[in-house]
Amino acid sequence: MSLINLPVMGGMVPILDKKLLPADKGQLVRNALIGSGSLTPLRNTLDAGVTLPANTKTAYLYAKDPDKWFSWSTDVDVQPSPIADDDWGRAYWTGDGAPKMTVASIATQSGASRWPSASYLLGIPAPDTLPATTVQPDEDPDAMPVSVTYAVAYVSAYGEIGPPGGATALVSRPDGHGVNITGIPVPSGNHNLPFKRIYRSSGGAYLQVAQIPAAQTSYVDTVQDQALGSSLVSMDWDMPNENMVGLTLLPTGVFAGFFDNVLCFSEPYLPHAWPTNYRLTTKAKIVGLQTTASGLVVLTEERPYLCVGSVPSAMQLMEMDVKQPCLSKASHVDMGSYSLYASPDGLVAAGGSEPRVITAGIVSKNQWMALNPSSMRAFEYNGRYVAQHDGGGFIFNPATGDVTELDISHDGYHYDTARDALYLLQSGTLKQFDAGTPMMARFLSKCFDQPGHAPMVAAKVEAAGYPVTFRIFGDDSLVYELLVFDSDPFRLPTGKRYGQVDIEIESQFVVSRVQASVAMGAIV
Numbered sequence: 001m002s003l004i005n006l007p008v009m010g011g012m013v014p015i016l017d018k019k020l021l022p023a024d025k026g027q028l029v030r031n032a033l034i035g036s037g038s039l040t041p042l043r044n045t046l047d048a049g050v051t052l053p054a055n056t057k058t059a060y061l062y063a064k065d066p067d068k069w070f071s072w073s074t075d076v077d078v079q080p081s082p083i084a085d086d087d088w089g090r091a092y093w094t095g096d097g098a099p100k101m102t103v104a105s106i107a108t109q110s111g112a113s114r115w116p117s118a119s120y121l122l123g124i125p126a127p128d129t130l131p132a133t134t135v136q137p138d139e140d141p142d143a144m145p146v147s148v149t150y151a152v153a154y155v156s157a158y159g160e161i162g163p164p165g166g167a168t169a170l171v172s173r174p175d176g177h178g179v180n181i182t183g184i185p186v187p188s189g190n191h192n193l194p195f196k197r198i199y200r201s202s203g204g205a206y207l208q209v210a211q212i213p214a215a216q217t218s219y220v221d222t223v224q225d226q227a228l229g230s231s232l233v234s235m236d237w238d239m240p241n242e243n244m245v246g247l248t249l250l251p252t253g254v255f256a257g258f259f260d261n262v263l264c265f266s267e268p269y270l271p272h273a274w275p276t277n278y279r280l281t282t283k284a285k286i287v288g289l290q291t292t293a294s295g296l297v298v299l300t301e302e303r304p305y306l307c308v309g310s311v312p313s314a315m316q317l318m319e320m321d322v323k324q325p326c327l328s329k330a331s332h333v334d335m336g337s338y339s340l341y342a343s344p345d346g347l348v349a350a351g352g353s354e355p356r357v358i359t360a361g362i363v364s365k366n367q368w369m370a371l372n373p374s375s376m377r378a379f380e381y382n383g384r385y386v387a388q389h390d391g392g393g394f395i396f397n398p399a400t401g402d403v404t405e406l407d408i409s410h411d412g413y414h415y416d417t418a419r420d421a422l423y424l425l426q427s428g429t430l431k432q433f434d435a436g437t438p439m440m441a442r443f444l445s446k447c448f449d450q451p452g453h454a455p456m457v458a459a460k461v462e463a464a465g466y467p468v469t470f471r472i473f474g475d476d477s478l479v480y481e482l483l484v485f486d487s488d489p490f491r492l493p494t495g496k497r498y499g500q501v502d503i504e505i506e507s508q509f510v511v512s513r514v515q516a517s518v519a520m521g522a523i524v
Contacts, residue, residue: 003515041439042439196212393409
């Protein structure tokens with residue numbers, strides 16, 4: 001080849017032999033953002049000035065206070081309140097024992113080794129006993145008695161009501177006549193339940209009689225029917241299953257989670273209420289959830305599912321036609337209209353269209369399994385899938401199919417939408433991704449055949465800044481290395497001929513074109 005011209009530098013196609021690569025692809029591309037045509041170095045991480053415990057695996061920037069970071073030593077899924085500008089600053093999470101929640105008044109207490117410094121169990125339990133009811137003596141012989149029954153439900157400090165504990169025995173009372181209610185149960189456990197409500201039914205809906213302090217155990221009902229309050233809406237608002245994980249927030253204000261092969265949903269904008277009749281099941285154990293523009297992608301140990309619906313009572317769970325299990329929950333990333341996850345055969349795109357192994361034809365199955373996909377954890381960055389695995393990392397651009405290697409490692413990440421900043425967790429230190437000084441990007445071209453073994457005599461590197469390291473290889477051996485300081489053509493040492501030539505550059509600056517030729521006059 002008389003002229004090697006690289007006006008476009010793309011990513012790697014590991015499945016292809018180095019001689020069969022397209023001219024714009026590389027044998028090795030590292031620490032670069034590919035997609036614009038130029039070789040654009042990724043920037044180093046920038047210290048965010050936040051230090052968390054060294055064993056931290058999950059970090060979360062608390063929305064109520066932008067300078068407070070929550071952290072856990074386990075894989076935790078955290079969600080903010082579905083209510084905008086929530087007065088109590090509620091946050092919810094799973095993965096740290098039973099599902100939990102916290103509020104601003106207890107979350108960031110001084111002196112705590114971690115935030116949140118305190119929490120409550122998510123959900124409101126039903127009373128575990130029934131009160132007793134007795135009708136007071138009636139002195140009006142003409143009064144018309146009506147059979148009534150009572151129910152009690154606990155109420156949180158945030159106005160959330162739980163399910164009732166059951167109905168009392170029927171008693172007959174004239175309207176407005178006193179009924180002694182005794183033995184009213186008192187809430188227990190790690191819940192913030194300062195109130196309870198008493199409801200009454202005469203055969204129809206339960207209507208509110210009164211709200212009383214949680215510690216009060218007796219009440220005399222003399223409320224007339226016309227003075228009763230709102231109806232009891234929480235008949236089936238159960239606590240979430242204590243083993244539920246994968247907490248996810250849908251655009252409709254509905255929370256989702258799972259345990260075993262059971263997919264669970266909350267009432268819209270009511271994360272404490274998880275009716276069991278909203279549950280759906282998959283054939284295999286669920287691994288992870290991801291909300292996309294197409295719906296909720298549900299990954300299992302066998303096949304992915306897509307769950308769609310506007311209300312939790314009418315969710316439809318559709319099994320996708322691809323047998324690709326998810327090998328790593330942490331590899332599952334929302335890419336917009338679809339999600340990507342690590343399967344045994346490569347990265348699978350699920351959700352927006354027909355599911356498929358999107359890396360097929362780019363990485364072979366053997367090459368993929370050598371990366372140990374079960375160890376992968378990933379995040380989305382500017383439309384790219386950025387993953388770490390045991391022994392390394394990579395960036396995959398779904399739009400172009402480009403793959404590049406990556407030297408940065410992390411234990412977890414958090415994206416702050418308000419600041420448009422992606423933070424990586426590295427041994428307890430938070431660092432902003434792609435925010436520091438440029439990394440040293442590297443591009444090793446395909447292997448070019450040299451008919452007649454004509455020697456390369458000149459080269460040129462066009463870049464946004466210098467120096468740039470230029471290397472030329474002949475028959476797999478380094479022939480020449482030069483630190484280039486400008487865009488002028490330069491001569492290469494002559495006298496040796498090679499049947500195959502590779503070009504390599506290393507740069508902290510954007511490189512837009514590289515040329516090498518058998519004649520100085522061919523360089524433009």
